[in-house]
Amino acid sequence: MENILSQQQNQYIDHSKMEVIFNNINRPVTLKFENVVYKINLAKEGCFKNSPKSNEEKIILKGVSGIVSPGEMLAILGPSGSGKTTLLTGLGGRLVNGHLKGVIMYNNKTFTNAMNRNTGFVTQDDVLYPHLTVSETLVFTALLRLPKTFTVEEKTTHADAIMSQLGLTKCKDIIVGGPFLRGISGGERKRVSIGQEMLINPSLLFLDEPTSGLDSTTALRIVSTLRDLAKGGRTVVLTIHQPSSRLFYMFKKVLLLSEGNPLYFGRGEDAMEYFSGIGFSPLVAMNPSDFLLDLSNGILSDDPRVLVDTPIEDPASIKKTLVTAFKTNLVENMKEQLQESDVHQVAEKLHEKKFTQWSNTWWQQFSVLFRRGMKERKHESFSSLKVGEVLVVAFLCGLLWWKSNNIQDQVGLMFFYTDFWSFFPLLQAIFTFPQERMMLEKERSSGMYRLSAYFMARTIGDLPMELVLPTIFTVITYWMTGLKPSALNFFSTLFSILYNVLVSQGLGLALGAMIMDQESATVLGSVIILSFTLAGGYFVQHVPWFISWIKYISISQYTYKLLLGSQYSHGETYSCGMNATCLVEDFPTIKTIGLGGKGISMVALAVMFFGYRFLAYVALMRVGVTKK
Template sequence: MEQEMKNIQENQHADQSKSAAIFKKSNRPVTLKFENVVYKIKLGKEGCFKNNSKSEEEKIILKGVSGIVSPGKMLTILGPSGSGKTTLLTGLGGRLVNGHLDGAITYSNKPFSNAMKRNTGFVTQDDVLYPHLTVSETLVFTALLRLPKTFTVVEKIMHAEAVITQLGLIKCKDSVVGGPLLRGISGGERKRVSIGQEMLINPSLLFLDEPTSGLDSTTALRILSTLRDLAKGGRTVVMTIHQPSSRLFYMFDKVLLLSEGNTLYFGRGEDAMGYFSRIGFSPLVAMNPSDFLLDLANGILSDDPRVLTDEPGEDPASIKQTLVTAFKTNLAENLKEQLQECDDHQIAEKFHEKKFKQWPNTWWQQFSVLFRRGMKERKHEYFSRLKVGQVLVLALMCGLLWWKSNNIQDQIGLLFFYTNFWEFFPMFQAIFTFPQERMMLEKERSSGMYRLSAYFMARTVGDLPMELVLPTIFTIVTYWMAGLKPAAWNFFSTLLALLYNVLVSQGLGLAIGAIIKDLKSATALGSVIMLSMTLVGGYFVQHVPSFIAWIKYVSITLYAYKLLLGSQFTGGETYLCGTNATCLVEDFPSIKTIGIGGKGISIVALAIMLLGYRFLAYVALMRIGVTKK
């Protein structure tokens, strides 16, 4: 990608007009209509003793909200915290997972579909970005994944460059995004990067949750101006916003004011103040319209000397109810007529499902981009100084403790430590894999960016070299210091058995992390499972009672330990068991119970676990984001 970026920069002036043309390409227009939208969610009561019939109470978040926004227009949803702004936006974007959504929501007279999903941009309030990627890399990788295969790689990169220019990110394009533990670009720049990811596809319908949150007024104005330009290009823009400045407020084509799930106003932004004045609510002095509307949505009148009302003694609940009734009396009927009169058949073109059944890119293209992105992002994590130092220090400590040991019991102890340590270390590392990427996976999968299978394979294959380097170094250091058999066959069979163990243990960690969302619960379960496997591995307890002996047949430790023993000891080999006395290795108590034969069974058993655990992880991930096509 670096070479491609250099080639682009060399031809930047020649291709500037082409880049701008790509960015300004119009998609098919969409008219969004929603009528009597009601959203209910059941809240479970906490406690150890729950009665299924009484433990849940239903809460109504949205109470019959209606509205319409046409192509070329910008709808802004205002309201105080808890009014239902984000819930409504998420519902309109087809991203509500829990609860029950009622009402009619149509997109050019059609229900939400895969065709619509892939032409919809959704910018969440929280910026979900990879911290170690630069701004340019973030947008280029997104362009490579989201833009269809009809675009060449060069065109996709130029498209990303055009978005960077459009959003004023040129100065920070080569800076890492950063995160809580890594210093990067500013919060406002992060927000613009998030918006840029959605702007890449020039969506027909763009949803934004608090796009100006954390931005200064000048930057916020620039963002809103960009969004207005996008809307003028035939796109439909819907956003929530928190206390915009007066300059921003008058840029809104339509405003929807919510209070506790009820509609208080729906209409043009410039008409809002006049409407409330006509029904008896107006400010005494000039003030920011959004501040005034939020005061009304909170039911605040008598506490603010700037506001006049005919009934100054009313409580907030009564004021809110008055405003809800006023909306139903004065505006609801007109809105209903607009919904009925809207004729979406007049729109030039409609979405044709057959054109959107295929993914934007081929499976191999998705895999290739995800693989490169994953390697760039995670190399810092896998080869951090702390992790490398931890492994090297422990390797040196083991080498010194087992220095040139020729005692068979000590050698067996080292092999069991190999098994045990390189089960716990990769398993716990893998447990954190999917929980840490869950938000990113939800965001990208809900946008129809790539197949789950491409992501899973890219993640699995990309982790292999990084997962196997540290155990290889550990083995090289300790093997020769401990004086194990120097023959090449013994060394490589020991190394391969250990790496096999690492891969199977990693698969177990991936499965646990994918199935259980809570990291504390996942690590607790992982500890219990791995300790149980260790106890029946044949080193601590050599004669496991028959009623619980079945556990050893599903133990990674038992099969991996057996392979490691077989890499160092063979049948008929002897050792010193007394003065001038030798005994067979297979008769040694710690080996006799395990045995040094049956390597094939161990290899097959571990192979089943290797594939089985990863299959469980994949099935668990299918619940994230969208249903697999």
């Protein structure tokens, strides 16, 4: 009985904590923006490659104002290119490039790290890991985003509650999927994206085109869910392209944009009455959003049955008339609303005194990211194609050099080790960060974890496969090719190969992080490794002085020196003719490289090991950085 009571008390405590997360972790936020202007510089190339560039400034937003209070849902409408996403991104504090001017206030305070922590932002594209299940996706997000004051069990319970709230329980054990991997439906994916942001119970929720690509029924469910969230005291702002009439009347407020100009701001149910009052009134029933989008495009109607009370037909003139009407009829009323907000609104503290930059410790972030990465990439790291590729090359190599006791052949084998295990890990590592750029931008901009925790988890998570495959390769080829059968020689060779793998991997990580384009990084990486190979001391033994500097930064040369040192030593001889022996160090290829200086080679490779990873880390610092 005591155990049962204890369990009931624990359940009560857990439930009460969940209620705290849902209802009290954040405070309501009033979003106010006034005269928001956004400009970007467009650099134009001349006709010739070396001609000077001319800078042209483009204005994306042209003085947009508005206010959204807790419990309200604001829909930003407009055709493509009208500035909807730009405005949403600016309001969410996520614009990095360009020049943003105007006043954007959150409870009469500017955007801060504390505000960022209490803001949810759902992008138009659902950036999710395809091989994780719905449950794993939300649980890992909860472990990263919820405060460390909650236990793992409480965070998991909260993720389960979110799945239940969004109707995801039936698909919780199904993988998310992607373009080429079957998983959950598009509507379920969108709800998972919303669920990730709802885990922190945000005071302010931004959504970019949440109904894009969804059928009308699924879109209705999504918007209904958002309306219920708003009724719970949250402030919801979303962009939407062309909602149905059922969706349109769910919006508490509507902001209509055309080429960055506001054409209407007010209650959704009053929009048609406003445009009718300024002479733009359809004479037949139609979807209000369709009519508003036609007006924002400067088109009265493609349907001859729909007439408006205005003789204007030119699209530019229509837009100009609507902009003038907005300034004449709505701007003053909007200014009054903003001033009333300044007088009556009490600035919320948003837990600023208790705010810490990170929800969890570095080690907690690292461990969660490491486990998540291993789950997501296990299909890729241990793929049969990759393993089969290495095994085929290993046995082919073993057969070609079968029990070879010729020093020329063995030296060639050492260089093949160097070459193959430079290219293979480099090309694998180049894809690491470009593939995860969107995920990194999304999670970093929300302040989910430290970049150092992500970087360490990502690079260490790849080590098992990076080291297992070359080890298997070495075990197979070493004994098939007849190299020295002592443990010291074998482990020296294995160490040299693994050292080469780690350094080459670091170079690949740096190139991928700096360029962030898989094709360009692959081409550049291939050229660099090819240059290192040519200057490695095997193909060209007498490199001209003006290009010999390459060998000092060549991974291949230092690894080649270590591999030769693992098999040969000073004073050792080999058969060089009829009853004649020669010193190994006098063999032409070995003489060029030399059997000494192994310590220098290890130090040089160590500098490269840390240097390349440092470059990769610095390059990643620019990804996902939010402009405060």
